[in-house]
Amino acid sequence: MELNILWFILVGVLFTGFFFLEGFDYGVGMLLPFIGRNDVERRIVINTIGPFWDGNEVWMITAGGALFAAFPHVYATMFSGFYMALFLMLVALILRGVAIEFRSKDESSKWRSTWDWMIFIGSTLPALLWGVAVTNLIQGIPINSKMQYAGTFFDLLSPYTLVGGVAFLLVFLFHGALFLTLRVEGELIERSRKAAVKIGLLAALVFLSLVGLTYTNTDLFKSALASSALWGAVAVFVAGYVLLWLKRFGWAFAMSGLAIAFTTIAFFSGLFPRIMVSSINPAWSLTIHNAASSAYTLKIMSFAALALVPIVLAYQGWTYWVFRKRVTAKELEY
Amino acid sequence: MEEVLLARWQFAITTVYHFLFVPLTLGLSVLVAVMETMYVRTGNETYKTMTKFWGKLFLVNFIMGVVTGIVQEFHFGMNWAEYSRFMGDIFGAPLALEALSAFFLESTFLGLWIFGWDRLSKTMHAACMWLVAFGSNLSAFWILVANSFMQSPVGYALRNGRAEMTDFMQVITNPYVWGQFPHTILGGLVTAGVFVTAISAYYLLKKRHLPVFKPSIKIGLACMLVSTLLVMGTGHLQAQFLATKQPMKMAAMEALWESADPAPFAIAVVVDEKNKKNSFEIGIPGALSFLAYDKFSGEIKGINELQAAAEKKHGPGNYTPNIAQSFWTFRIMVLSGLWMMLVAALGAFFFYKKRLEENPFILKLLLWSLPFPYIANSTGWILTEGGRQPWIVVGLQKVSEGVSTNVTSTEIWISMIGFTVLYGALAAVAIYLVRKFIIIGPLDEKPVLSVLTKKKEATLWN
Numbered sequence: 200m201e202l203n204i205l206w207f208i209l210v211g212v213l214f215t216g217f218f219f220l221e222g223f224d225y226g227v228g229m230l231l232p233f234i235g236r237n238d239v240e241r242r243i244v245i246n247t248i249g250p251f252w253d254g255n256e257v258w259m260i261t262a263g264g265a266l267f268a269a270f271p272h273v274y275a276t277m278f279s280g281f282y283m284a285l286f287l288m289l290v291a292l293i294l295r296g297v298a299i300e301f302r303s304k305d306e307s308s309k310w311r312s313t314w315d316w317m318i319f320i321g322s323t324l325p326a327l328l329w330g331v332a333v334t335n336l337i338q339g340i341p342i343n344s345k346m347q348y349a350g351t352f353f354d355l356l357s358p359y360t361l362v363g364g365v366a367f368l369l370v371f372l373f374h375g376a377l378f379l380t381l382r383v384e385g386e387l388i389e390r391s392r393k394a395a396v397k398i399g400l401l402a403a404l405v406f407l408s409l410v411g412l413t414y415t416n417t418d419l420f421k422s423a424l425a426s427s428a429l430w431g432a433v434a435v436f437v438a439g440y441v442l443l444w445l446k447r448f449g450w451a452f453a454m455s456g457l458a459i460a461f462t463t464i465a466f467f468s469g470l471f472p473r474i475m476v477s478s479i480n481p482a483w484s485l486t487i488h489n490a491a492s493s494a495y496t497l498k499i500m501s502f503a504a505l506a507l508v509p510i511v512l513a514y515q516g517w518t519y520w521v522f523r524k525r526v527t528a529k530e531l532e533y
Numbered sequence: 534m535e536e537v538l539l540a541r542w543q544f545a546i547t548t549v550y551h552f553l554f555v556p557l558t559l560g561l562s563v564l565v566a567v568m569e570t571m572y573v574r575t576g577n578e579t580y581k582t583m584t585k586f587w588g589k590l591f592l593v594n595f596i597m598g599v600v601t602g603i604v605q606e607f608h609f610g611m612n613w614a615e616y617s618r619f620m621g622d623i624f625g626a627p628l629a630l631e632a633l634s635a636f637f638l639e640s641t642f643l644g645l646w647i648f649g650w651d652r653l654s655k656t657m658h659a660a661c662m663w664l665v666a667f668g669s670n671l672s673a674f675w676i677l678v679a680n681s682f683m684q685s686p687v688g689y690a691l692r693n694g695r696a697e698m699t700d701f702m703q704v705i706t707n708p709y710v711w712g713q714f715p716h717t718i719l720g721g722l723v724t725a726g727v728f729v730t731a732i733s734a735y736y737l738l739k740k741r742h743l744p745v746f747k748p749s750i751k752i753g754l755a756c757m758l759v760s761t762l763l764v765m766g767t768g769h770l771q772a773q774f775l776a777t778k779q780p781m782k783m784a785a786m787e788a789l790w791e792s793a794d795p796a797p798f799a800i801a802v803v804v805d806e807k808n809k810k811n812s813f814e815i816g817i818p819g820a821l822s823f824l825a826y827d828k829f830s831g832e833i834k835g836i837n838e839l840q841a842a843a844e845k846k847h848g849p850g851n852y853t854p855n856i857a858q859s860f861w862t863f864r865i866m867v868l869s870g871l872w873m874m875l876v877a878a879l880g881a882f883f884f885y886k887k888r889l890e891e892n893p894f895i896l897k898l899l900l901w902s903l904p905f906p907y908i909a910n911s912t913g914w915i916l917t918e919g920g921r922q923p924w925i926v927v928g929l930q931k932v933s934e935g936v937s938t939n940v941t942s943t944e945i946w947i948s949m950i951g952f953t954v955l956y957g958a959l960a961a962v963a964i965y966l967v968r969k970f971i972i973i974g975p976l977d978e979k980p981v982l983s984v985l986t987k988k989k990e991a992t993l994w995n
Contacts, residue, residue, distance in 0.1 A: 271621020278610025
């Protein structure tokens with residue numbers, strides 16, 4: 200296989216892993232103020248993602264690094280073009296990280312509720328912004344002949360991309376609520392279930408509008424793989440919702456995760472072989488060829504990725520095994 | 534070109550801030566792992582208390598390093614997009630490898646370490662901290678591989694309007710890396726050694742928790758003494774390397790305007806940049822040649838000659854970094870190092886004589902040495918990065934050519950002010966927490982869970 204294609208797939212896999220994993224921990228972060236009604240409950244909610252969130256975030260960092268290494272022009276065009284959006288996201292991620300670490304380090308209730316809101320904001324904003332970013336990629340943004348973004352921050356916000364942002368946010372919320380049903384105990388399970396039931400319906404509605412708008416606003420449906428993946432995402436999402444009603448939480452969570460994975464696959468295969476679509480002139484789009492690193496660099500990086508990715512998957516998987524038990528109030532490390 | 538200046542300031546602010554936390558992470562992860570290993574091997578609970586206490590301080594520091602590190606990764610694309618296009622083929626690879634081989638490792642095993650006290654065996658738990666330490670230091674390696682290419686490019690060819698990698702092995706065996714890497718790692722150990730020593734000295738002064746802090750200060754002093762010596766050694770080797778590979782940085786560090794053989798080592802100068810000379814200078818004859826070549830002769834090229842040679846090679850322009858900045862950052866770094874070595878030796882001497890506890894003067898000296906590693910680390914990086922000006926990649930691309938062309942100065946202002954304000958606030962919070970933990974001390978093992986849970990608690994939205 201041509202290495203440019205391999206790296207396109209690898210970047211896709213990294214984003215899929217990132218949205219799947221960080222999807223539920225953004226969801227949990229957004230739900231924190233609403234599911235946890237007192238200090239212990241909120242600590243329990245945070246501890247459901249406590250051992251994982253940092254490792255999950257590395258999926259994003261690695262995706263960024265992989266873009267830099269394999270498609271430097273995409274890295275340069277995207278992050279200079281999405282400048283203000285990325286700045287907001289970085290601020291949110293900084294607040295979120297320190298909030299998770301700092302919130303229990305002081306007894307004052309004001310201290311704790313402040314950091315809890317930081318976790319909320321730090322989870323909401325990136326979820327929204329990633330949705331906006333992904334839909335912008337497929338819809339097309341003003342990229343000129345010199346591979347430069349030629350718009351402003353507000354050009355990134357269209358009805359389509361805003362629906363994309365809200366859809367991502369709601370799907371992550373649903374995913375997070377389902378994750379909580381698996382990780383908490385007693386009354387909290389019921390509360391998480393109820394949240395998932397409410398959010399799921401709304402998420403389904405907005406997600407369907409996203410699919411509809413994707414049909415009118417993009418050329419994604421030209422690709423058979425992309426359109427079947429997107430319809431597959433709708434199908435597994437509905438299946439997840441039904442399984443939630445049947446209280447088969449494990450399966451429901453797997454389905455919401457699959458829905459996220461299928462959506463990501465849909466967007467990536469809809470893009471292929473482009474990575475960023477130019478709305479000014481299709482010929483100015485950044486593709487896996489005109490934006491890529493040299494064949495030599497791709498070869499070196501391929502060896503490294505093939506050696507390292509399985510190891511990473513093994514120990515990250517093991518972490519989930521070590522912390523498979525539900526989080527209880529009796530054993531809170533923090 | 535206001536954007537270039539702003540982008541440079543932003544890089545300087547975010548990087549120096551990030552690097553206030555990184556060195557302590559590099560070193561303290563090792564020391565915490567050592568403490569926990571001692572706990573596993575002896576079963577002595579004191580070592581567990583120690584591990585938990587220093588681990589708590591480590592975590593506050595670690596998370597600050599992590600969150601500021603995310604900014605580092607992305608602002609190459611945000612502010613330095615043209616650099617990223619020109620250099621992505623070479624620079625992206627170590628960054629991606631850093632994420633794949635090091636970040637996953639540190640973050641995953643740190644999660645296991647924090648939450649795994651009751652779920653993992655003792656040995657397994659200690660192994661987690663060793664993996665965190667390994668991952669942190671490995672990430673330093675990759676970032677220095679990337680940085681070293683900017684200082685001294687190797688293993689590349691100019692093709693398709695950019696620098697393309699031709700030999701990965703050459704990039705990772707760049708002699709510049711092997712000067713920088715040990716120096717940086719040891720700088721981390723110095724930082725951790727001083728940190729542990731200074732805070733332990735505080736407790737010895739207060740005569741609190743002596744069973745925990747007498748062994749702590751022993752570990753801290755040993756680490757400080759050995760690593761300050763080694764950091765000087767590696768620094769010296771690096772300076773020798775600079776003399777041949779980055780002569781302009783060397784000349785700037787020494788404020789040496791005219792080539793000289795033998796060259797004197799300047800102790801203090803007043804730089805007159807306009808007239809390209811020093812209006813005042815005292816120095817030791819021949820000492821610079823000795824530092825560079827281990828003998829009292831040998832030519833060191835001066836700024837004026839190097840500037841003329843650069844103009845001949847790269848066309849007209851200013852190829853001279855800020856001389857006063859280079860000169861003084863170098864001396865502040867070296868003096869901080871010497872100071873730390875001296876107090877480490879004093880502290881170790883009194884500890885060895887078993888007279889440290891009763892000597893408040895030495896203990897205070899150790900306590901007040903806490904800022905020095907931070908000063909040394911920061912000035913070291915300001916020298917390293919400032920000293921390659923005007924180049925972003927020495928000889929290949931200038932800083933002014935690397936900046937993003939479609940980003941406006943307003944955008945840079947907003948993000949720069951945003952990060953600076955946020956970083957300032959977080960620094961205050963981190964210092965508040967570290968201070969609080971130090972005042973509480975290590976024996977306070979009561980659950981951090983709030984007493985609030987007993988009474989009816991206000992919900993978050995009222």
